[in-house]
Amino acid sequence: MSHKISFGTDGWRGIIAKDFTFDNVKLVAQAVAAYINEEGIGEKGIVIGRDNRFLAEEFADTVAQEFNLQGIPVYMCCGATPTPVTAYAIKLHQAAGAVMLTASHNPPPYNGFKFIPQTAGPALPHITKKIEENIAKLQAGEPCDGYNLITPEGRYGNLVEEEKKAPYGCTLDKPFDKYVEHVSNIIDLEAIEKANLRIVIDPMYGAGIGYLEHILGKAGAELEVFHNQRDPLFGGTLPEPTGKSLEELKRRVSTGKAHLGLALDGDADRFGIIDANGEYITPNQFLPLLYYHLLVVKGWRGPVARTVATTHLLDRMAAKYSQQVYESPVGFKYIGQNLLEKQCILGGEESGGLSIKGHIPEKDGILAGLLAAEMVAYHGKGLTELLEQIHDEFGRLYSERLDIHTTPELKAEILAQLKEFSPGELGGQKVVGRILLDGVKLVVADGAWVLIRPSGTEPLFRIYAEANSLEQKEKLQQEVITLLKLS
Numbered sequence: 001m002s003h004k005i006s007f008g009t010d011g012w013r014g015i016i017a018k019d020f021t022f023d024n025v026k027l028v029a030q031a032v033a034a035y036i037n038e039e040g041i042g043e044k045g046i047v048i049g050r051d052n053r054f055l056a057e058e059f060a061d062t063v064a065q066e067f068n069l070q071g072i073p074v075y076m077c078c079g080a081t082p083t084p085v086t087a088y089a090i091k092l093h094q095a096a097g098a099v100m101l102t103a104s105h106n107p108p109p110y111n112g113f114k115f116i117p118q119t120a121g122p123a124l125p126h127i128t129k130k131i132e133e134n135i136a137k138l139q140a141g142e143p144c145d146g147y148n149l150i151t152p153e154g155r156y157g158n159l160v161e162e163e164k165k166a167p168y169g170c171t172l173d174k175p176f177d178k179y180v181e182h183v184s185n186i187i188d189l190e191a192i193e194k195a196n197l198r199i200v201i202d203p204m205y206g207a208g209i210g211y212l213e214h215i216l217g218k219a220g221a222e223l224e225v226f227h228n229q230r231d232p233l234f235g236g237t238l239p240e241p242t243g244k245s246l247e248e249l250k251r252r253v254s255t256g257k258a259h260l261g262l263a264l265d266g267d268a269d270r271f272g273i274i275d276a277n278g279e280y281i282t283p284n285q286f287l288p289l290l291y292y293h294l295l296v297v298k299g300w301r302g303p304v305a306r307t308v309a310t311t312h313l314l315d316r317m318a319a320k321y322s323q324q325v326y327e328s329p330v331g332f333k334y335i336g337q338n339l340l341e342k343q344c345i346l347g348g349e350e351s352g353g354l355s356i357k358g359h360i361p362e363k364d365g366i367l368a369g370l371l372a373a374e375m376v377a378y379h380g381k382g383l384t385e386l387l388e389q390i391h392d393e394f395g396r397l398y399s400e401r402l403d404i405h406t407t408p409e410l411k412a413e414i415l416a417q418l419k420e421f422s423p424g425e426l427g428g429q430k431v432v433g434r435i436l437l438d439g440v441k442l443v444v445a446d447g448a449w450v451l452i453r454p455s456g457t458e459p460l461f462r463i464y465a466e467a468n469s470l471e472q473k474e475k476l477q478q479e480v481i482t483l484l485k486l487s
Contacts, residue, residue, distance in 0.1 A: 005135050007128035008456065010332070011114030013103050016054055020111045025059050028113050029066035029099070030147060031134035035127070036072060036096045038146030041118065045073035047098035049086030051207040051267045053111050054232040056080065059101050063113075070148055072096070077175065080207040080230070082268035084364035087120045088182065089175040091360065094118075102207070102267040105240035108233045121336030121361030180215055186358055187370045188378065192219040195377035198258040200224045200274075201369075202249045204239040205231040208268030211366045216373060224256055239265050241272025241352065241365075243280035254278040259376050260383075262369035270352035271368035276382040284311040284399045284466075285387055286372070287348040291317050292390055293375050294345050294356065302345035302357060305338035307331070308437045309401070309451055309464045310350045316394045329438035330453065336361035350399070350464075398473045402463040404486045411459040414484055418452060423483060426450065427467075427475045442480075450476045452484065461486060 005012055005019075005028060012028060014020035036042050046067050050056040064074045075093050077086060086100045097117045103110035115123050115131060123131075137144040199221050203209045209228045217223055226248070227235060237245060241263035253261040253274045261274030273281040281289075287306070291314055294300045303324040304314050318325045326342050328334030335347035339361040348354035353363030356371075372383065379386055406414065418440050423431060426444050433443035439453030439462075448467035455462065463480060467473035481487050 006132055007115075007123070010104065010122065011100075011112050013106060013110055013112035015109045016111050020059075020113075022059070022062055025062050025101075025113060026066055027135060027138055028131070029063045030070070030138055031131045031144070032097075032099065032115050033067050033070035033072055034134045034138075034144045034146035035131050036146070037070060037148070039096070041096040042070070042072045042146075044094060044096040044118070045075055047075045047077065047086055047089045047093065047095050048101070049077040049081040049083070049089070049098060049207075050101040051103075052080045052205060052209075052230045052232060053101075053103065053108070053266075056101060056111070059111065063099050063101065080209070081175075082207045082211065082264075082364075082366060083114070083116075084269055084360065084362050084366060085175055085179045085211075087116050087360050087362040088179045090116060090118060090120045092175050092178055100267065104267050105238060105265040105270065107238055116362065119336070119340060119361060121340065122331070122333035124333050124337060176210075176214075180211070183359070183367055183370060184215060184218075186356070186367070187215075188374050189215075189219040191377040192216065192221060192373050195259075195380070197221045197260065197373060197377055198224075198256065199373060200226075200249060200252045200256060200258045200261045202227050202241070202246065202261070202263040202272075203268070204241060204263060204265060205229065205234045206239050206264055206266040206268060208264035208366060211268065212262055212264070212369050215366075215370060221373070224252060224258070226252070234266070241265055241270060243282070246272050246274060246280060249274050250278045250280070260373060262372065264365045264369070265352070268365045269363045271354075271365035271372075272352070273369070273372050273383065275384045276376075277384060279384055281372075281383050281387075282350075282399070283348065283352045283354070284313075284350050286368070286383070287311065287346070287354060288313040288317060288390055288394075289375065289383060289386055290348075290354070290356075290368075290371055291346050292386075293371070293378075295321055297378060300345045300357065302343055303338075305335045305342065305344040305347035307335065307349045308435060308439070308441055309453065309462075310348065311397060311399055312447060312449065312466060313390070313394060313397050320394070327435070327437065332363045335363075350401070395468065397466050397468065398470050399464070399466040400473060400477070402465075402477055402481075404461045404463060404481065406459045406461065406486065408459045411454065411461070414461065414486065415454060417484060418454075421452070421484065426479055427472060444476075448472055448476060450480050452480060 100114040103112040263272035429444040435441040441451040451464040
């Protein structure tokens with residue numbers, strides 16, 4: 001029986017040698033090639049990037065070969081290349097899109113296949129649906145629009161630059177220089193240079209090795225860098241820059257009396273930030289800091305895009321500056337769409353992805369780290385101090401996500417309940433909003449909210465809550481858990 005291949009919030013992922021096999025990678029490449037050819041843009045070529053995982057080069061060669069067989073030129077990035085840099089290369093070469101081979105922050109046994117269309121942002125559901133349909137047709141041996149049945153003798157030929165082939169077309173010496181030039185024009189490197197910052201960097205053995213070091217080093221920052229060599233096992237941990245996984249970075253920031261600690265996930269599209277006092281700055285804290293910086297320091301004006309699970313402190317700021325907030329389902333593809341279509345100056349999500357106006361509509365951990373350095377340099381104080389200023393002006397909000405594991409049977413029952421779940425009161429307050437963009441989100445009279453969102457892949461519910469006090473947050477969470485019989 002054929003393995004069902006589906007694209008989640010950020011591409012298709014699977015366990016290497018079990019699901020993520022050369023045959024399946026070849027199949028997905030064929031389905032993407034068919035989509036590009038059917039769109040009539042195959043001659044523009046495709047960029048291929050990959051991270052530092054096991055067999056990454058061989059999987060990249062397999063993808064290149066399939067695109068070549070389908071008559072699509074290949075721009076192959078040399079070495080491990082971050083997702084945002086691979087996406088930026090689409091713009092550089094006016095390509096039809098990119099394939100990024102990465103499992104991002106997943107455990108070492110995983111790899112993944114992400115298609116980035118010519119917008120240079122994540123593929124929207126109508127595109128991934130078409131690719132999934134192509135996969136199903138190819139698995140069934142049915143005709144697939146845009147797919148050419150070419151024998152090896154009648155193949156199109158290797159369209160990558162032959163003299164640089166290594167072994168299947170390493171034509172881009174990482175689009176490193178152009179990307180560095182581009183982000184250096186967005187960041188105030190002069191402010192960083194004047195501030196004489198000490199920064200500790202942890203690229204977590206991932207594709208982002210070398211980027212923050214190069215840009216901040218050029219700006220004169222004093223750097224300490226670790227976990228900056230390839231390790232497909234990620235040192236026995238997950239390449240996920242969260243508070244729990246950044247204990248060594250916290251320690252090095254504190255002992256080295258650094259101004260900032262910056263971390264990247266496996267493909268450098270998500271960020272982790274440690275303040276000078278050793279505190280982890282959550283994305284829900286950093287996004288309001290950044291929006292405030294863009295509005296007040298840079299003088300930008302424009303809406304902000306956030307997911308349904310992301311802090312409403314952004315909404316309070318937008319209201320003060322008479323700007324709009326665009327709320328979307330979870331997934332950066334929706335944020336990217338708002339960045340492209342709504343002239344948002346910032347788009348972000350509580351899971352650690354963001355981008356800003358003037359950049360690609362793809363999440364970029366490198367850019368986030370550089371913006372954090374700019375903010376510390378400009379203000380001459382730590383991010384937690386800046387956050388206190390924001391709280392003084394806009395109030396303090398407390399956010400948390402709880403993961404509640406259930407059984408498949410119980411999950412089905414609760415999903416049925418959720419369709420009608422509409423309490424008139426929560427936490428002693430009137431429910432004034434019920435938002436069904438992604439799960440069920442209930443907003444109470446003083447602006448606090450709770451979101452119940454089922455996992456798409458396992459018997460699990462995520463309960464997000466944000467409130468004006470820790471007590472209110474816990475009360476909202478527990479009341480929802482009790483009402484839905486989740487415990």
